[in-house]
Amino acid sequence: MDLYHIWCNLRPGTSDLEFCSAVDRYLGALRAEGRVAGHRIARRKLGLGPRELGEFHIVIEVEDLAQLDRAFLEVSSRRGPIESLHHAVNQSACDVTFALYRDFPDAHRETGGERF
Numbered sequence: 001m002d003l004y005h006i007w008c009n010l011r012p013g014t015s016d017l018e019f020c021s022a023v024d025r026y027l028g029a030l031r032a033e034g035r036v037a038g039h040r041i042a043r044r045k046l047g048l049g050p051r052e053l054g055e056f057h058i059v060i061e062v063e064d065l066a067q068l069d070r071a072f073l074e075v076s077s078r079r080g081p082i083e084s085l086h087h088a089v090n091q092s093a094c095d096v097t098f099a100l101y102r103d104f105p106d107a108h109r110e111t112g113g114e115r116f
Helices: 016-032 065-076 080-090
Strands: 002-010 038-043 056-062 093-102
Touching (some): 002 065, 016 038, 016 056, 016 065, 056 065
Antiparallel strands (some): 002 056, 002 093
């Protein structure tokens, strides 16, 4: 499983609950189409965490990079219903940071090739 991480803050005047609902609608639509495997939304608690990462943390789960690429292709077309769902999230977020991680060790990893 690959994990696409997004950290962000909300633009002034944006409702936190409306933002989370928009994220759920957007990523839920991608999941219904088989373009992502799942997602989570988390919010910084008690102000703990690096400020530069933002208050909200979204994790998008994909089976592999091919699935992530198909999701990007769909969204980057900027057409159809997915565009309005994506726009609803984008217009609410600022200070966005991205990262891509993978489950480790990989399922296909062989022993003996460790690096120290």
